[in-house]
Amino acid sequence: MAKKITIALAGNPNVGKSTLFTAITGTRQHTGNWPGVTVEKKSGSVRHRDTDIEVVDLPGTYSLTAYSEDEVIARDFIIDGKPDVVVQVVDATSLERNLYLTTQLSELGVPLVIALNMADAAEQRGDIIDRKKMAEFLEIPVVRTVGSRGEGIGDLLDAVIRESGTSPHHEHSIGYGDRVEPVIADLVEALRQDPGLTSRYPPRWLAVRLLEGDGDAEKKITASRARDAVYTILSGVDAGEYEAMMADRRYEVISAVLPQVCTTCVREMTASDLIDRVVTSRYLGIPIFLALMWGAFELTFTAASPFMAMIEAVQAYLAVAATGIRPEWLATLVGDGLIGGVGSVLIFLPNIFILLFLLAILEDSGYLARAAFVMDRLMYSIGLPGRSFIPMLVGFGCNVPAIMATRTIEDRNDRLITILINPFISCGARLPVFVLFAGLFFPENPGTVIFGLYVLGIVVAILSAKLFRATVLPGKPSPFLMEMPPYRLPTAMTSVRHMWDRGSMYIRKAGGIILIGAIVIWALAAYPAGVEYGSAASYAGMIGQAAQPLFAPLGFNWEMTVSLIFGFVAKEIVIASLGTLYGVGEDAGALEGALLADPALGCVTALAFMVFVLLYLPCLATMAVIRKETGSWKWTAFSVIFGTAVAYLLALVITKAGAVIGGV
Amino acid sequence: MTGLPLAFVPEGKKVTVSEVRAGPGMLRRLASMGLHLSSCVEVVCADRGSLIVSVTGCRYALSRGMALKVLVQEAGA
16 A cells, blocks of 8 residues: 655745646646745645655745735644645755744754755855755755756655654754743743643744744634643743844854855855846836836737737638538527637737736746835835735736735735735736727727726726725735845746746636637527527617616717626627627628727727726626635625726726817 | 944945844744844845845845834944
8 A cells, every 4th residue: 555645845935846846746836936926735746656745835934923824824734734744945045044944844843854946056156065964963854956957856755755754753943042941941831731732732832932922823822721821921021032032043053054064155246136236226117117018018919910810810711611501500600609709819819828928027037026126115105015016917917816916915904905906907818808909999009009008907006006095994004025036037938838827728718618608699699589690689789788878978889888798707708799799700800890890989989998898897707816815795896896987987088088189 | 232224224235233123023024034133134226215135145125114123233343
């Protein structure tokens, strides 16, 4: 029978845990060069020398004291999930700080293995790390790994299996000195009154945590009979002073060990620092950011054209073939529903993929964290920490992971505001609408129009944040403190892979929910039996006309109204239903023609429509994740109503302003 | 022991931390990130109010408000 063990990958943020996880299990986990990419635990499995190993990838954490949601997940799993072995992934280029967590983990007494990751980067710059000595000093096995190239995985798993067999194991512990140790001894004594507690947690570890004022440790003893004795001891000590002493002691131990195991070359300014001087400078920071964004949207539009032409050609061929299908209703289903509906969305996949590729480069290079830094002052002035800017940028790809990414924000109100404004950030699904309408009605400079829409999304998000801060969610943003990862040159391979990981979702959606949506709309447009396809007499026409008075002030016709109604399921459906309703299947590229020919549509209405699609209610998946992350239906409903109201108002302003300008 | 707030240290200068005037939670958190008493800090960028500092090879961005609470002395002093 094979042995079965569970191991946890823990460590500081951005040390390569998810990359190592991918290398070990072959299950691809999203990675990136910024702290906080992973906010959920994820497990995968691997079989190594007759042992089934369940590997759990955890969010990064600097210590076992958790401040934010993602750190809580990591800490809870390490402490209460009782993994057989904890693998601490250590960034070989910054041992000192990484070893701080090691001192805490070894106090916990769980079997520990250190994966000395990114060892190649340390070696390249000339560091020499004596792993054997390090393992001796720390009494923890140390294995060299390079997660990105899959080096050292076999050795790591060997060490993990060896360690898993060594229980019960001793606790390696730091001596905290003459003033602290007696208090720890008293606390341990007091905790021993409750054997139930000490059987679950090592008493010394718990005593240390309590003395450091760890809120979670205090929670663990509130129901214990040792509580009163513990409180009596704690009330007699100055928490802040002890805390500082203990942190100092940990670093003393680390700095006693480090020089013996590691020879670090003295470094002057690195290239990263030089780049930072430029991209974060006071005058250039924001212009550089805007220029990069504008370039990205320009490229999204222009570089995609040849691919779009190819997809269109294939669709034109299929559309002709589809007309031969019998019975006739099936021909219109395939022609109008599938090719006209789903096909209209597929055409824009190249745009989405190029945008995702550029976002991947942004994530992998390390610039993302700098963008947050550059925006910090602006964000602070609207009442949000600079960290909140990261979910906004992630939202360009998709709002769902973006809202998940808010877990790294500690303060509840900060986080709630960041969640609520995220749907205003235009995701990849809205891009097809912009590409289509901007290309048709603003043929001179579609890239700039799209860029403008994205900026509008950001501006609306920012103003909304300011409004929420001033009204429903008051408070001061928490101070900005964030790690800036070193710049890395992203490889084409990894960025393409990241693009694919996020982009394949759009293909699956096209084959799933959008397909279903297109079929439903086709049926609504084709029935009741006998009506002219897509006419006002069809069910779709009836729905559209019933709701249309609501949108008449914005100048939207009933076809657009129907597309907006169904678009809440997924925003690509806006395009799919326009394609279906205008019945353009037989002739690819005809949606453009049909839209241009429609007298109801001009530049102003097109702009109002794009702005409405940008801002109106979040899609179904986004609503679900808002509900999950806020834990509240009230805020979910708030987000829906607020978004739609803002969308309506702005679209109305554009329509009215357009009428005034046009009327002069 | 006192010193100059980190926020006033010019770009490119290396200093050592002499005091952190923060609440217990923040103290512990800064310590876990490598910023503790006597740790060596180099200011990388300082021209926007908030700064980027380098601590034992890691770069952190911190707001001016926080940089005012970290007191430092010239390295080697």
